[in-house]
Amino acid sequence: MSDRIVLTGVQTDGTHGVLPEEHEKPQRFVVDVVLEVDLQPAGGSDDLADTVSYADVADDVVAIVEGPHVDLVETLADRMAAAALAHPGVEAVEVTVHKPDAPIPHPFADVAVRIRREHAHRFVVALGANEGDPRRTLASAVRAVAGLDGVRVDGVSDLFETDPVGGPEQPAYLNAVLVGHTRLAPATLLRRLHRIEADHGRVRQVRWGPRTLDLDLVQHGDPRRDDDVVVDTETLVLPHPRAHERGFVLVPWAQVDPQAGLRRGDEVVPVVDLVARLDAEGQPAGVRVAEAWHPEW
Incomplete structure (x- = not known):
């Protein structure tokens, strides 16, 4: 099993959802990203070039959430996974996109979509x-x-x-x-x-x-x-x-x-x-x- 970089609770607002009002009114999204990376080289060199910048991954997440509207949280998660895999050294990624303020007419704590993607x-x-x-x-x-x-x-x-x-x-x-x-x-x-x-x-x-x-x-x-x-x-x-x-x-x-x-x-x-x-x-x-x-x- 590879080493992991875990980035949790990245928050920003976006206009994503199926309902018409969700196209206009921003809602809160919270994103967790787990990167599978071989960290042995970075552990020996102490050089950022030998690992993955989690700040850059967070920038990708925010840009996708704040970017063009999509109907499905699944689409957001898939785009985030693709962006993470584009970073050299990332072998696999798990992305969880939370939509805590989703328009559900029942009491609930959270709703989230979790996907895993890996290189082949x-x-x-x-x-x-x-x-x-x-x-x-x-x-x-x-x-x-x-x-x-x-x-x-x-x-x-x-x-x-x-x-x-x-x-x-x-x-x-x-x-x-x-x-x-x-x-x-x-x-x-x-x-x-x-x-x-x-x-x-x-x-x-x-x-x-x-x-x-x-x-x-x-x-x-x-x-x-x-x-x-x-x-x-x-x-x-x-x-x-x-x-x-x-x-x-x-x-x-x-x-x-x-x-x-x-x-x-x-x-x-x-x-x-x-x-x-x-x-x-x-x-x-x-x-x-x-x-x-x-x-x-």
């Missing part, structure tokens, strides 16, 4: 291993990713055997690609992938060296829908800067999602086209179909 970003993870028992490790990693709170695995590619790229002499790899949906922010998802690697004995010592498990976050969001994350920081680069040239990523990715696209600058290139560019026959050298596997999640 498509993501792509490349899996690889060449130490220990790679097949068993990769199957375990698939289950671990599927077990993350806020993650749904939609599919996993076939298993491919691939020659090592760069680094010291080492055994061939087994590789696969996993696709799914998540409400987690990219940095949060990446940290949890790193935790799964560590749980499977991954030690980061030699660059491009042999490893028990490698989980690379290749893409977060879908460039075909123009909702993919493009970022380049010391800790996170998206889309993965070398995915477009790696057969051991592209071949299984195209197999599990033939319609996938990868952003290359201002262009979104079909992954199947990237595979074809690596090899005119569509099967890049050094990437071979491995024995069948059927991972469960």
